[in-house]
Amino acid sequence: MSTDTFTTIVQTAFDAVAKGVNGQASGPMHLQRVAALNAFTKQGIPTTRHEEWKYTNVMPFIGLPFSSERHEGTTDPLTIDDISQSSSGLHEALEGGWTVAIINGRYEQNLSSVPQHVPGLTIEALTDELVATDSAVRTALGSLAPIDLHPFVAVNAALTHQGVVIRLDANITLERTIHIAIVNDVRQQDTLATPRILVLAGARSSVDIVESHHTIGSFTALDISVAECVLRPECAVRYTKIVDAVPNSTLKNISSIAASVEHGSRFTSFAVSLGASFVRNDLLVRLIEPASETYLYGASVLGGSEYADNHTVVDHAVHHCHSEELYKGLYDGSSIGVFNGKIFVRPQAQKTTAYQSNHTILLSDKAQVNAKPQLEIWADDVKCSHGATSGQLNEEAIFYLRSRGIDADKARALMTYAFVAEVLEHMDHDALRLHCEQRIATKLGAEPFAP
Amino acid sequence: MTPILQITDLTAGIEEREILKGITLTVNPGEVHAIMGPNGSGKSTLASVLAGRADYTVTGGTVSFMGKDLLDMAPEERAREGMFLAFQYPVEIPGVSTANFLKTSVNELRKHRGQEPLAPAAFLSLMRERMKLVEMDQSFLSRSLNDGFSGGEKKRNEIFQMAMLEPVLAVLDETDSGLDIDALRIVAGGVNALRSSSTATIVITHYQRLLDYIVPDVVHVLWNGRIVRSGGKELALELEKRGYDWIKAESAVEA
Ligand SMILES: Nc1ncnc2c1ncn2[C@@H]1O[C@H](COP(=O)(O)OP(=O)(O)O)[C@@H](O)[C@H]1O
Numbered sequence: 166m167s168t169d170t171f172t173t174i175v176q177t178a179f180d181a182v183a184k185g186v187n188g189q190a191s192g193p194m195h196l197q198r199v200a201a202l203n204a205f206t207k208q209g210i211p212t213t214r215h216e217e218w219k220y221t222n223v224m225p226f227i228g229l230p231f232s233s234e235r236h237e238g239t240t241d242p243l244t245i246d247d248i249s250q251s252s253s254g255l256h257e258a259l260e261g262g263w264t265v266a267i268i269n270g271r272y273e274q275n276l277s278s279v280p281q282h283v284p285g286l287t288i289e290a291l292t293d294e295l296v297a298t299d300s301a302v303r304t305a306l307g308s309l310a311p312i313d314l315h316p317f318v319a320v321n322a323a324l325t326h327q328g329v330v331i332r333l334d335a336n337i338t339l340e341r342t343i344h345i346a347i348v349n350d351v352r353q354q355d356t357l358a359t360p361r362i363l364v365l366a367g368a369r370s371s372v373d374i375v376e377s378h379h380t381i382g383s384f385t386a387l388d389i390s391v392a393e394c395v396l397r398p399e400c401a402v403r404y405t406k407i408v409d410a411v412p413n414s415t416l417k418n419i420s421s422i423a424a425s426v427e428h429g430s431r432f433t434s435f436a437v438s439l440g441a442s443f444v445r446n447d448l449l450v451r452l453i454e455p456a457s458e459t460y461l462y463g464a465s466v467l468g469g470s471e472y473a474d475n476h477t478v479v480d481h482a483v484h485h486c487h488s489e490e491l492y493k494g495l496y497d498g499s500s501i502g503v504f505n506g507k508i509f510v511r512p513q514a515q516k517t518t519a520y521q522s523n524h525t526i527l528l529s530d531k532a533q534v535n536a537k538p539q540l541e542i543w544a545d546d547v548k549c550s551h552g553a554t555s556g557q558l559n560e561e562a563i564f565y566l567r568s569r570g571i572d573a574d575k576a577r578a579l580m581t582y583a584f585v586a587e588v589l590e591h592m593d594h595d596a597l598r599l600h601c602e603q604r605i606a607t608k609l610g611a612e613p614f615a616p
Numbered sequence: 617m618t619p620i621l622q623i624t625d626l627t628a629g630i631e632e633r634e635i636l637k638g639i640t641l642t643v644n645p646g647e648v649h650a651i652m653g654p655n656g657s658g659k660s661t662l663a664s665v666l667a668g669r670a671d672y673t674v675t676g677g678t679v680s681f682m683g684k685d686l687l688d689m690a691p692e693e694r695a696r697e698g699m700f701l702a703f704q705y706p707v708e709i710p711g712v713s714t715a716n717f718l719k720t721s722v723n724e725l726r727k728h729r730g731q732e733p734l735a736p737a738a739f740l741s742l743m744r745e746r747m748k749l750v751e752m753d754q755s756f757l758s759r760s761l762n763d764g765f766s767g768g769e770k771k772r773n774e775i776f777q778m779a780m781l782e783p784v785l786a787v788l789d790e791t792d793s794g795l796d797i798d799a800l801r802i803v804a805g806g807v808n809a810l811r812s813s814s815t816a817t818i819v820i821t822h823y824q825r826l827l828d829y830i831v832p833d834v835v836h837v838l839w840n841g842r843i844v845r846s847g848g849k850e851l852a853l854e855l856e857k858r859g860y861d862w863i864k865a866e867s868a869v870e871a
């Protein structure tokens with residue numbers, strides 16, 4: 166059975182990692198791996214009978230002969246140029262930003278462009294030694310995205326090795342963008358990679374992080390990533406996750422991003438899914454101290470047989486917090502979109518304001534969307550709302566544009582573009598927004614028209 | 617002299633229902649025609665048929681626009697040939713900025729006339745100049761098209777677009793409804809500034825009020841899908857005084 170194959174692959178990969186942990190076999194990180202492997206074995210691979218995985222069918226690819234070993238020497242070593250080319254222009258668009266390269270799940274300092282001494286910023290490999298010696302890292306790792314969150318988080322935690330820790334000291338505002346380029350080198354074989362990212366943002370710090378996933382080569386990439394972000398008081402983290410692989414990329418990305426937000430801090434997330442055959446995003450934001458807030462935005466533009474699934478959870482654990490969520494999807498061909506948005510308002514979370522909306526346009530009869538808002542509110546003095554729409558293009562608006570001399574095809578492209586561009590209007594990062602607008606416009610055959 | 621618009625025995629409707637029951641109308645260069653009539657007479661239907669809205673089916677008659685068969689053209693071709701409809705209910709389009717939309721629109725029309733696209737600087741200064749005409753604030757340019765605009769702002773935006781596109785025939789569908797007297801004066805001022813001996817305007821309105829500012833050459837009364845009476849600008853004043861009932865009564869007798 167394909168699931169047995171995958172279980173064996175995970176076990177083999179685990180054994181290979183275990184062999185390399187010299188001296189840290191009883192260290193906290195490896196103990197975590199062992200626990201994670203057990204958690205994975207216990208949970209098994211989710212099937213579509215599982216409520217949270219109802220539409221996320223991993224069966225078509227889970228039985229592939231994935232390998233997590235890289236065989237150096239048989240293919241040319243990757244260069245920064247290769248990474249740039251695989252990023253569909255994102256790398257150039259973030260010119261002036263610092264690249265953190267993660268190749269097949271491992272942080273590669275020599276392909277990264279972060280200078281050695283930036284005051285207040287540390288970027289280093291997430292090693293067993295670091296976890297053993299650094300209590301901040303040890304405390305945070307696995308606490309936001311625990312191994313029982315879902316089986317693939319467990320797979321990531323069982324195999325994690327050479328992830329990356331990004332640490333911002335208190336009061337540091339980083340002008341440059343940190344671009345985490347997650348590259349799957351699939352020139353030789355089907356590959357399983359488990360990138361792991363830990364962001365520790367100090368009090369009153371501010372940073373833009375862009376996480377992108379790409380492939381180089383034509384074998385299948387199974388990219389199971391986990392990122393955890395700890396936001397100390399009064400800081401701002403803008404975290405954008407982009408999947409926009411080159412045409413015909415075989416990327417299968419199962420991503421989990423989790424954040425905990427302390428007093429007065431703001432976590433802003435963008436999930437942009439443009440090109441990849443399979444994307445599953447789990448985003449989990451916990452507002453754990455009063456006056457914290459989160460803004461979650463998503464834009465999926467799919468065609469062909471692409472699949473993008475956004476599962477979001479906003480957990481209002483305390484009083485006086487604010488959350489806003491806007492996800493939009495545009496589905497053509499026989500693509501499938503999923504949106505599942507949970508908002509929890511705990512009994513003590515009075516004076517919560519939480520808003521969610523999800524809008525979809527289906528451009529073809531064969532495209533599908535499954536949207537499910539799920540608000541669970543246990544406090545009484547709160548303002549919460551959700552709205553969801555699914556429909557076709559507004560024909561009245563198309564007629565309006567045509568009556569001004571714009572032909573029907575262009576009017577349609579413009580309308581579809583505008584529908585998604587509305588999400589991007591919330592992006593403060595100009596270069597990133599322009600890039601995303603341009604990419605979406607290109608995918609739709611429109612010109613960017615955003616205000 | 618070729619008329620700008622020549623409508624002959626036009627009948628049109630929606631699904632099974634006939635709304636326009638035989639309209640004949642000639643509009644010559646330099647003229648302003650007013651079309652008045654009670655709600656539900658078919659005024660907007662006529663405007664929509666002229667602009668090419670697909671919901672309506674033309675079942676008979678002809679429409680020639682500058683000597684060409686208008687009904688044969690797609691809505692965008694009509695616009696490129698110089699037809700402009702100021703919508704009774706302008707559509708809100710979030711995500712599309714007014715400025716970028718107009719740039720596309722203006723350049724589509726220029727392309728049709730064999731002209732180069734306007735350079736960004738020239739476009740910008742043209743926009744500034746034409747916005748002044750309708751006293752619209754610059755900030756509208758960067759906002760999404762009609763998105764969150766007040767009723768009056770939407771109507772002014774229609775006239776601004778008209779000023780940018782310089783149509784041969786402008787059809788204003790109740791551009792005056794919902795406007796206060798100041799806004800009305802501004803809108804009318806914009807329309808008057810654009811009048812010329814080679815263009816024409818059809819003003820669809822409910823009230824005589826707008827016609828104090830845009831003085832028509834001919835006034836038509838549309839009722840129950842037909843033009844039941846045409847006259848000079850005095851007809852509008854008479855309608856203002858006497859209402860529509862006497863016309864309804866007379867045409868019912870005739871019919
Ligand atoms: N899209 C439509 N669907 C159904 N009936 C319509 C539609 N448009 C117009 N009508 C009907 O046609 C008649 C004329 O409407 P309209 O042209 O809007 O009149 P006016 O602009 O003079 O008020 C009305 O009875 C109206 O209900």
Ligand SMILES: [Mg+2]
Pocket residue numbers: 659660661704789790
């Ligand atoms: Mg009307």
